[in-house]
Amino acid sequence: ITWTDLSPTAAPTATLSPTPATHNVLFYGGLGSGRANKMSRFSQAAEGTSSVDPSWFMKRLGSDVDTNGLRIHVKVEDATGACVAAEISFTPSAAILDLLTDGTKTGWAELLDVRAENGVVAVMPTMFFTGGTGSNTEWIVGTGGGVSRYSECFASSYSHAAHWNYCNAGPSSLNSDDQIGTIFYTLGNTPAPTFYQGPSTLFHGAIGRDYTFENFQH
Numbered sequence: 001i002t003w004t005d006l007s008p009t010a011a012p013t014a015t016l017s018p019t020p021a022t023h024n025v026l027f028y029g030g031l032g033s034g035r036a037n038k039m040s041r042f043s044q045a046a047e048g049t050s051s052v053d054p055s056w057f058m059k060r061l062g063s064d065v066d067t068n069g070l071r072i073h074v075k076v077e078d079a080t081g082a083c084v085a086a087e088i089s090f091t092p093s094a095a096i097l098d099l100l101t102d103g104t105k106t107g108w109a110e111l112l113d114v115r116a117e118n119g120v121v122a123v124m125p126t127m128f129f130t131g132g133t134g135s136n137t138e139w140i141v142g143t144g145g146g147v148s149r150y151s152e153c154f155a156s157s158y159s160h161a162a163h164w165n166y167c168n169a170g171p172s173s174l175n176s177d178d179q180i181g182t183i184f185y186t187l188g189n190t191p192a193p194t195f196y197q198g199p200s201t202l203f204h205g206a207i208g209r210d211y212t213f214e215n216f217q218h
Contacts (some may be wrong), residue, residue, distance in 0.1 A: 029056030083167035105131030122169035182199030
């Protein structure tokens with residue numbers, strides 16, 4: 001049993017997303033097919049920017065990032081309010097990691113342990129499109145392929161067709177500069193230490209009825 005002083009110096013401020021310039025952002029830019037062909041792609045480059053807006057960029061996940069406890073987050077925002085801002089996170093499968101680290105395209109991949117992190121997610125995504133053959137490139141976060149799935153798309157940067165132009169399952173403008181997507185990662189699930197004894201320790205010892213200690217009441 002340990003204690004930690006969590007007394008804040010100031011009240012925390014709720015936020016939907018990290019600053020796009022932070023090191024853990026992998027994609028920041030406009031959504032939809034009209035903007036996908038203006039962005040560099042995971043399948044084509046290790047990093048790049050956009051001809052539309054110099055603040056838009058993408059970069060692959062570094063090979064030095066420990067994937068233990070890695071979660072990929074995808075968030076959508078819209079300055080006009082047409083797309084309801086929301087954020088999801090998931091544990092990446094091997095196929096998704098292959099796209100994000102070295103640009104390998106393997107079609108649709110399942111999202112593992114997907115969660116709604118912020119906002120109201122209209123339709124919970126279950127699949128991630130990593131790209132197909134030829135020009136069938138880049139990413140879609142939704143519920144899978146097929147006509148009936150188009151309107152369930154959470155976010156996409158996919159120039160091959162306009163079918164996936166949805167933002168949080170709402171219609172997305174073909175060439176909108178307002179609907180912004182961000183892909184970033186967090187590292188968590190750090191294993192608890194197997195042994196710790198220090199100045200903040202309140203109890204350290206064997207447990208069970210055969211072992212007795214002074215009680216907290218005493």
